[in-house]
Amino acid sequence: MTHSWVQFAAEKENPLVPPWPELVIGLIAFVIVFGFLAKKLLPNINKVLEERREAIEGGIEKAEAAQTEAQSVLEQYKAQLAEARHEAARLRQEAQEQGAALIAEMRAEGQRQREEIVTAGHAQIEADRKSAAQTLRQDVGKLATELAGKLVGESLEDHARQSRVIDRFLDELEEKAEATR
Numbered sequence: 237m238t239h240s241w242v243q244f245a246a247e248k249e250n251p252l253v254p255p256w257p258e259l260v261i262g263l264i265a266f267v268i269v270f271g272f273l274a275k276k277l278l279p280n281i282n283k284v285l286e287e288r289r290e291a292i293e294g295g296i297e298k299a300e301a302a303q304t305e306a307q308s309v310l311e312q313y314k315a316q317l318a319e320a321r322h323e324a325a326r327l328r329q330e331a332q333e334q335g336a337a338l339i340a341e342m343r344a345e346g347q348r349q350r351e352e353i354v355t356a357g358h359a360q361i362e363a364d365r366k367s368a369a370q371t372l373r374q375d376v377g378k379l380a381t382e383l384a385g386k387l388v389g390e391s392l393e394d395h396a397r398q399s400r401v402i403d404r405f406l407d408e409l410e411e412k413a414e415a416t417r
Contacts (some may be wrong), residue, residue, distance in 0.1 A: 377402030 254262070380402060 373402065373406050376406065380405055 377399070
């Protein structure tokens, strides 16, 4: 029967539940390994995790500082850009004003030169008219003297007399011309 009892006990044992002695030995081994890990390995792991946490927090702080600095630089650039636009607008306005002043100055200079040219033209015309009148007076006087000499039959070559006759004749012509106007 003993034989059957061992056989019966072996049959009743659950294969999923280990025997008590193995369970106690496994538990003791687990506590030893856990204690070893807690004493030796866990501080190293915690130390590495703490270093990583500090590195991450330091990186975040650096990133925040860099972001703050970038924002500050962006604001400076925006301010400089606004100032540059303002300066460009001021320079453009100044250039337009200078251009308008230059155009006005050039117009005034052109007007002055035109007036000088017109005045010089009038003076030249007046001088040419006087010259032509003088030449015409001499030529008409000479022709009139020759014609009068032929009509009278004697020479009117006396220069003083010739000048008086010519002047009187031309003055009469001018008086008649002015009276008809």
